[in-house]
Every structure is written in structure tokens, then in C-alpha cells.
Amino acid sequence: MRIFLTHMHADHILGLPGMLQTLSFMGRTELLEVYGPKGTRYFVDAINRAVRFQSMFPLRVRDIGPRDSIDCGSYRIQAANADHTTPCLAFRLEEHPRPGKFNPVKARRLGVPEGPLWRKLQSGRSVRVGGRIVRSDSVVGSPRPGAKLVYAVDTRPCLAVERLSRGVNLLIHDSTFAHEAQQRAIEFGHSTCTDAAALAKHSRVERLALVHVSAMYDDPKPLLRQARRIFAATILPEDMTTITRVGYR
Numbered sequence: 367m368r369i370f371l372t373h374m375h376a377d378h379i380l381g382l383p384g385m386l387q388t389l390s391f392m393g394r395t396e397l398l399e400v401y402g403p404k405g406t407r408y409f410v411d412a413i414n415r416a417v418r419f420q421s422m423f424p425l426r427v428r429d430i431g432p433r434d435s436i437d438c439g440s441y442r443i444q445a446a447n448a449d450h451t452t453p454c455l456a457f458r459l460e461e462h463p464r465p466g467k468f469n470p471v472k473a474r475r476l477g478v479p480e481g482p483l484w485r486k487l488q489s490g491r492s493v494r495v496g497g498r499i500v501r502s503d504s505v506v507g508s509p510r511p512g513a514k515l516v517y518a519v520d521t522r523p524c525l526a527v528e529r530l531s532r533g534v535n536l537l538i539h540d541s542t543f544a545h546e547a548q549q550r551a552i553e554f555g556h557s558t559c560t561d562a563a564a565l566a567k568h569s570r571v572e573r574l575a576l577v578h579v580s581a582m583y584d585d586p587k588p589l590l591r592q593a594r595r596i597f598a599a600t601i602l603p604e605d606m607t608t609i610t611r612v613g614y615r
């Protein structure tokens with residue numbers, strides 16, 4: 367439904383034209399929204415002008431800045447400035463809390479018949495049954511917090527990302543270089559695996575995923591080991607890795 371671009375470097379945006387074409391071929395008709403830093407609209411307009419490409423679905427493109435917050439229905443996206451060699455945004459995705467679980471056994475025990483009264487209790491209101499009041503919180507559990515994650519790629523370690531990442535379940539962070547390549551990381555606007563781990567620790571995140579590892583590392587495992595010495599709950603996902611709130615595969 368929505369695509370968020372972090373910055374205008376080729377490795378982060380050149381997949382978009384092919385993706386739009388594929389979605390169109392697949393018969394998509396729903397609106398697609400694309401958000402990104404200044405230059406995003408220009409980029410998408412340029413694709414449309416240069417490539418003979420018939421989009422079968424409406425596209426809405428918006429340039430956004432570091433203070434923008436976008437309500438996406440069941441979740442919200444907050445942007446912040448990353449620290450790269452070109453303007454770059456980091457994004458925090460935060461799901462809205464979901465209502466607590468309804469307990470049908472308790473509801474029946476309290477004499478509330480299934481039907482409209484259950485829906486009323488689920489929506490947080492009290493109901494009257496045979497002269498008694500049954501309160502919503504006696505049959506509905508406490509609200510379940512939504513998942514929170516931050517995507518910060520490409521970036522040097524920076525305070526804005528550290529703030530944005532406070533308390534998230536998952537921080538997906540730039541880890542282009544190993545610890546020894548600190549100078550190169552700073553020079554090229556990236557982070558080392560240990561920079562990412564230190565930031566994860568300061569931000570008290572639940573889990574850290576190292577991404578954007580440079581292709582010069584045939585074996586990226588040493589980066590994972592270095593990071594885990596600072597922040598144990600670190601993983602090194604591959605493309606298509608699925609991460610759930612309890613684990614990953």
C-alpha cells in the first residue's frame with residue numbers, strides 16, 4: 367500500500383520502476399502511495415516521462431521531511447534525519463495499540479448473552495444485564511501494545527536515530543562495515559556493526575538487525591560476533607527472513 371524511500375542513492379531507488387511495472391502487470395488497481403525525501407516526486411515523474419509504461423493503478427507521491435508523521439490507519443510512520451552523504455530519512459513504524467482480548471467464557475458466566483451486548487463490551491462500554499452493570503474491563507483484557515520498529519539505512523550513528531529508536535521492538539540499522547573500518551564508515555556516511563550495536567544498547571531496543579553489509583565481506587558472520595559482544599540480541603537477517611515478535615526464521 368505504501369513505499370517509503372530513505373534517500374536518492376541508486377541502490378535504494380532503482381528497484382522502484384521495475385516494481386511499479388510488475389505491480390501493474392499483476393493487475394493491481396488499488397492506490398499506491400510513495401513517500402521519500404525531497405526529489406522523490408521528481409524521480410517518479412521522470413520514470414513516467416522516460417519509460418513508456420502504462421500504470422493501471424493510481425499513484426500518489428509525496429516528498430516528506432524529518433518532522434513528518436504519516437497516519438496509515440492501523441499504524442503511524444514518523445520520519446527523522448539520518449546522517450548520510452546525501453539527505454536521508456530514517457523511519458519509525460508504530461502500530462496503534464489493539465483493544466484487549468474479549469473473554470467469552472467470563473461474559474457468559476456474568477450472564478451476558480452473545481450478540482450486540484458482546485460488541486458493546488468489546489468496544490469498551492458497560493452493559494446492563496438483569497438490573498446489574500457489567501463493566502467492559504471485567505471481560506476484556508488490557509490493550510495490547512502494537513509493534514514498533516525503526517529502519518535506519520544508510521546512516522552514520524547519530525542522535526536523531528538514537529532518539530527515534532527508543533524502546534522499539536526491532537531496530538534495522540546500517541552495518542556496512544566491520545569494527546576495524548571505522549574511518550571508512552565515517553567517510554562514506556555509514557556505520558560499523560559495533561556502531562549499530564552501541565546505538566541499539568543506548569536506545570534500549572529489544573532486537574537489532576544488521577543490514578546493508580558491504581559486499582566486500584564474503585563472510586559477514588564476524589560482524590555479527592563483534593556486534594553481539596556489545597548488544598547480545600543482534601541478528602543478521604538475509605533477504606526474505608521473517609521476523610516475528612518471538613523469533614525469526
Ligand SMILES: [Zn+2]
Binds near residue numbers: 375
Ligand atoms: Zn546511500
Ligand SMILES: [Zn+2]
Binds near residue numbers: 375377
Ligand atoms: Zn545504500
